[in-house]
Amino acid sequence: REGKKRQIRRMCELVGLKVVGLKRVRIGRVALGDLPLGQWRYLRDDERF
Template sequence: QESGGAKVSWQSEQRLRFAGKGLTAKGLRVAVTAAGLQVLAVRRLRIGRVALGPLPPAQWRYLDSDERF
């Protein structure tokens, strides 16, 4: 389902997945709360084509030679 330029899909009974440009944690929380659901956590999985993997919060890394942003 699409919501304001974001694609939203159910991953499990308790997990939603959002994909889109310009999404913020605050914006997601507002939208989910408006839909009558409770937000327990927000986690970014990737930025563009770059998977964040095990990167700790507030950390950065260099791109590998085969990665493009």
């Protein structure tokens, strides 16, 4: 149980905040933009992890 979501939730709990939801907006340097849930796309030539 060491996921980033869990880590963020625990850090927020320690300062009295309740996390209602989390949304990934990028992976590494690749911004997800308006990519719909469950969809994928090919990386552009200038995108790397």
